[in-house]
Amino acid sequence: MDKRYLRQTPLLDFASPIIRDLLAARGWCALTPFERIGQAYAFVRDETAFGYNRSDDIPASKVLKDGYGQCNTKGTLLMALLRALKIPCRLHGFTIHKGLQRGVVPELVYPLAPNSILHSWVEIAHDGRWINLEGFILDRPFLQALQAKFAGETNSLCGYGAGTDCLSSPPIDWLGQDTYIQRTGINADLGLFDSPDDFYARHRQRLGTAREWMYQNFVRHWMNRRVEKVRQARFRKSLAVQQRTIIRNDAETV
Numbered sequence: 415m416d417k418r419y420l421r422q423t424p425l426l427d428f429a430s431p432i433i434r435d436l437l438a439a440r441g442w443c444a445l446t447p448f449e450r451i452g453q454a455y456a457f458v459r460d461e462t463a464f465g466y467n468r469s470d471d472i473p474a475s476k477v478l479k480d481g482y483g484q485c486n487t488k489g490t491l492l493m494a495l496l497r498a499l500k501i502p503c504r505l506h507g508f509t510i511h512k513g514l515q516r517g518v519v520p521e522l523v524y525p526l527a528p529n530s531i532l533h534s535w536v537e538i539a540h541d542g543r544w545i546n547l548e549g550f551i552l553d554r555p556f557l558q559a560l561q562a563k564f565a566g567e568t569n570s571l572c573g574y575g576a577g578t579d580c581l582s583s584p585p586i587d588w589l590g591q592d593t594y595i596q597r598t599g600i601n602a603d604l605g606l607f608d609s610p611d612d613f614y615a616r617h618r619q620r621l622g623t624a625r626e627w628m629y630q631n632f633v634r635h636w637m638n639r640r641v642e643k644v645r646q647a648r649f650r651k652s653l654a655v656q657q658r659t660i661i662r663n664d665a666e667t668v
Contacts, residue, residue: 462491519633
């Protein structure tokens with residue numbers, strides 16, 4: 415395998431102390447390649463919450479410190495972890511239609527968003543072939559909240575950060591096969607890149623100075639609050655069901 419798929423870059427800074435400490439604490443280096451992929455993948459999917467960082471082109475160590483990310487930033491973190499674990503990987507770049515973000519982007523600023531938004535997934539070399547990994551973007555509690563919100567209404571969703579035709583059971587678990595969660599929102603293929611650094615050297619999200627300032631300092635925080643509101647709605651619904659069950663059982667006991 416070409417060594418460029420294992421090299422460190424400014425964005426894939428897997429030699430940083432915070433990433434080294436994570437790997438040492440989890441003991442992933444002692445696992446089989448299949449298990450290493452699975453552990454890193456699950457960590458990025460569920461222990462790194464879905465949310466919006468300052469920008470796409472931040473290093474993996476910063477994403478890990480933030481504790482949240484979206485398709486591009488979570489992809490950078492996953493690639494750094496995989497390369498630290500000696501799993502060759504590369505980036506596949508795309509754009510998605512902004513409709514995929516509807517429900518997360520506030521309606522007040524939705525018209526200002528570009529029609530096409532930079533997107534990427536991670537491809538890993540495993541068992542002699544390249545496997546696409548995209549299903550790590552939405553953490554499980556957020557996805558479960560969407561499944562509950564749209565249960566009985568639709569199984570095809572392009573919004574709230576999801577782009578799938580099988581919302582009730584999307585292919586998001588690492589089973590040695592491709593995983594997806596935003597695939598149906600893709601509207602352009604930008605090709606393959608050795609690293610996120612190479613991708614962002616050629617493709618940038620062009621917002622303009624004013625809109626970029628608004629996004630970094632205001633809009634993304636608004637979006638993150640909306641994401642958390644969706645996530646907590648699932649928690650509150652589950653809590654209400656538990657409370658009704660307790661009350662009903664207490665009444666039956668009496």
